[in-house]
Amino acid sequence: MLALVVVLTVVLAVLVASFAVGATHDGKALPGTRVAGVDVGGATAAQIARRLRPDATAQRTLRLRAAGRTIPVKASATGYAVDLGATAREAVAAGRDGVVGKLVGPLVGLVAHRDVALDATFDERRMARTLAKVDEAVGEAADAGALRVDPDSLEVTTTTSRPGRTVDRPELERRLRARLRTLGSASVDVPLKTVPAVSQGRLESIAAEAEDYLRTPLRLTAAGSTLELTAGETARLLALESLQDGRRARLGADGDGLSAVLDRAQRRWSRAARDARVSAPATAGSLTDKGSVSWSPKRAGVRVTPARSGRAVDRDALAGRIRAAVRDGRHAVKVPRKTTAPEVSTAEARKARYLIGTFTTPYVAGQPRVTNIRRMARTVDGTVIAPGAQFSLNGITGQRTKAKGYVEAPFIANNKIEPSVGGGVSQFSTTMYNAAYFAGLQLDAHRAHSLYIDRYPPGRESTLNFPDIDLQWTNDTDTPVYVRTSYDDAGVTVSLYGNNGGRRVSAKAGSREPVEGGDFQITVTRTVRYADGRVARQPVTTRYENEQEGGGE
DSSP states (O other): OHHHHHHHHHHHHHHHHHHHHHHHTTTBOOTTEEETTEEOTTOBHHHHHHHHTTTSOTTOEEEEEETTEEEEEEGGGGTOEEOHHHHHHHHHHTTOOHHHHHHHHHHHTTTSOEEEOOOEEOOHHHHHHHHHHHHHHHOBOOBOOOEEEOTTTOOEEEOOOBOEEEEOHHHHHHHHHHHHTSSSOOEEEOOEEEEOOOOHHHHHHHHHHHHHHTTSOOEEEETTEEEEOOHHHHHHHEEEEEETTTTEEEEEEOHHHHHHHHHHHHHHHOBOOBOOEEEOOSOSOOOOOSSSEEEOOEEOOOEEEOOBOEEEEOHHHHHHHHHHHHHHTOOEEEOOEEEEOOSSOHHHHHHOOEEEEEEEEEOOTTSHHHHHHHHHHHHHTTOEEOTTOEEEHHHHHOSOOGGGTOOEEEEEETTEEEEEETTTTHHHHHHHHHHHHHTTOEEEEOOOOSSOOTTSOTTSOOOOBTTTBOOEEEOOSSSOEEEEEEEOSSEEEEEEEEOOSSOEEEEEEOOOEEOTTSSEEEEEEEEEEOTTSOEEEEEEEEEEOOOOTTOOO
């Protein structure tokens, strides 16, 4: 009876003490409660949430360690999100579940910790992407080795294979989830697995296959002819083809030796397509007006040389066939070819029967600048711009050098006239600009001279400098534009032949307006009238400066 009384007394005392602790912690976490390693005993749910918020952010950074490297990974990269409110409520409720918990739970925390994890969720897709990036950073594919062929004896050997490593993604995901549900250490060791490599026995078998293959010539055939490779040429294209990240291997073809064979096949069996060629007069009437003027296309005597389709070796397909033949032990490969179309078809060229734009600018024969203008005119003459393609004067002519026949002549730089190799070619640029202008074509890039030169139409001219100042326009018609140039002792002419659908173009020049600190400015408006009734008005204002002292032409 005494023992029973003692036991009952102790139990009663425990219950009273537990009740007292529970009462003093009503609405608060019980003693010994920890959330993600942080002691929150005696704290309300709101206090717990505030205490955890600074450290439980998605901007937390984990340090992943593997193969001597440390890889930082932000929690947000896993789609990590924590519900602090739910976590705090769980912490307050911890130790109060069930009858036993309600009776003695408040006292348990006085002698042991009660751990509550963060109520965190993760995005599966973002987690998968992060795991893949870590694997890419520290993983290594197994090395299947390589073939070595003696050029004299044609004996084939292989280098030793080497195993690789890969990240154990399920285990790493488990570790990341567990670490992010705590607020302790930010370091995570990345679990790695070994990737087995090709066995030595398999490599020796592939070497024997290669030696057998070299005993018979490899022949490529196309268009009734055959290209037979020597054993040495075939040996240079043989390769060890790695499969399944180095786990398996087979005999294949690759490398410089295969590229060399593809080049030979291409030279032998490819024939370039030939564009339709347009023959048109170098001059067929031209504009010279500097002020307001109108232009409409003129019918011209144009002759067309028909286009011709080409034949090209399909390099990718041929490489695939050679690899397949080597794998299968075959020594005959049919070279795949495909038809290539010309950029300018005969039908398109035959539509280019109009003089759609032309312009002439004058010069005084015998000056060095005229040498440069004529040099550029000869380079550009005969250029064909396909529908949708862009004309670039710098792109066609390149840098002006003495090796190309250009000479020193006056050139405008920083509002001064100075000597420069290729000086004067801006006159050709201006002539081309006006021809495209009156053809109604899309004008992409041009820049007027900083100083006005009276041989050019004010506000309707274009300077040129390699490589930063270019003249560009786009053939926005359905037919090719054929460029003809000509020159004589009086000036240079650019004529554009094509079919712009009957676009009629006018240029209306405004008055010259004085400008403070400069010479004058002028606005010139291009109006393009299309056959379908559309009208496009395009005003351009140009400012000219005064020539600086020290210049002179």
